[in-house]
Amino acid sequence: MGKSAAVCDQKTEFEIVRDWNGFQQVLLRVPSGASARKKNESFFQVCLYGGQIISWRNERGEELLFTSCKANLKPPKALRGGVSIYFPQFGHYGSLEQHGFTRNKMWSIDCDPPALHPNDSNGKACLDLLLKPLDAELKSWPHCFEFRLRVSLSMDGDLTVISRVRNINGKPFSFSFAYHTYFSVSDISEVRVEGLETLDYLDNLCQENVLRSKEMR
Numbered sequence: 758m759g760k761s762a763a764v765c766d767q768k769t770e771f772e773i774v775r776d777w778n779g780f781q782q783v784l785l786r787v788p789s790g791a792s793a794r795k796k797n798e799s800f801f802q803v804c805l806y807g808g809q810i811i812s813w814r815n816e817r818g819e820e821l822l823f824t825s826c827k828a829n830l831k832p833p834k835a836l837r838g839g840v841s842i843y844f845p846q847f848g849h850y851g852s853l854e855q856h857g858f859t860r861n862k863m864w865s866i867d868c869d870p871p872a873l874h875p876n877d878s879n880g881k882a883c884l885d886l887l888l889k890p891l892d893a894e895l896k897s898w899p900h901c902f903e904f905r906l907r908v909s910l911s912m913d914g915d916l917t918v919i920s921r922v923r924n925i926n927g928k929p930f931s932f933s934f935a936y937h938t939y940f941s942v943s944d945i946s947e948v949r950v951e952g953l954e955t956l957d958y959l960d961n962l963c964q965e966n967v968l969r970s971k972e973m974r
């Protein structure tokens with residue numbers, strides 16, 4: 758089914774498909790490179806359940822995200838794979854279930870999102886999603902918010918994710934959020950994470966789970 762979304766600087770065509778559970782997924786394709794030949798295209802696929810990005814392919818057809826073939830979406834459990842959106846809590850650092858609740862909610866397509874700075878959008882095809890809590894959900898986390906998620910893809914196949922959280926009633930609240938990304942890698946022994954050397958961190962594998970500083974390493 759071809760639909761068009763309100764997008765950054767042009768109309769972008771996207772398709773809505775359903776997985777075997779009947780959950781809607783949005784597929785957005787972008788012709789790549791200057792020639793924009795049809796056979797060269799990158800795309801991403803987002804499941805409206807959880808607002809989860811479950812596939813991101815470059816113009817060579819390579820999948821950049823990992824989802825195990827053993828992973829099944831069985832709500833209320835979230836699917837392990839792709840990019841999960843965690844909000845309003847990361848991990849167990851709060852009173853809610855691990856990683857908060859947004860990964861277990863149905864998001865909607867936002868056809869009229871508030872504008873972003875042009876630098877964040879120009880030349881990209883975008884999909885805007887929106888999550889608003891239902892009244893019943895406010896019992897577990899009594900804060901009025903709107904969460905907007907923009908997923909965009911450039912002609913070079915670069916994926917950008919932007920989150921915007923709006924406080925609806927002006928009463929202050931605090932939150933944390935995360936993009937929990939499962940990358941597809943061909944050889945895990947070759948993977949390095951750089952640029953974190955000077956930061957303090959929490960080690961989830963450590964029983965005490967205390968803040969560790971670089972002096973402790």
Ligand SMILES: O=P(O)(O)OC[C@H]1O[C@@H](O)[C@H](O)[C@@H](O)[C@@H]1O
Nearest residue numbers: 835836837847848855856937961
């Ligand atoms: O297992 P969940 O709740 O889907 O969370 C995903 C992962 O979240 C990470 O933060 C934890 O370190 C992992 O142990 C966990 O598997």
